[in-house]
Amino acid sequence: MDKDKTYKNVPEFCYSATKKIAEKGYNLVPGRYIEFEDRDETLDFDTTMKNLQSELADLLNQEKKFALLSVFKNLGYQINL
Incomplete structure (x- = not known):
């Protein structure tokens, strides 16, 4: 089974960043790749x-x-x- 066909990014949970890691300076902090909604504002x-x-x-x-x-x-x- 090809993982690229079965994997799905889940907002605020996971993101497949294999091609973007080098662009982000090899920084593995999740916030660099996963967008989070700020629920505390309200x-x-x-x-x-x-x-x-x-x-x-x-x-x-x-x-x-x-x-x-x-x-x-x-x-x-x-x-x-």
Whole structure:
């Protein structure tokens, strides 16, 4: 089986760069060959953390795993149930 016929580049995962390696100075850093989408530009960290804290609080209430509460409090992310 010919690998050139079965291989597919997958965006943000892999890219066959055999012919471009010399052009890039033999630098094998993935970012030189694979294009990445910056998803963090639109991410509001505080809102995301508040949503995650709320979701985790719900899960902890359901599972009653209160030992985790002290761990999050020590990390600075206290969860009030």
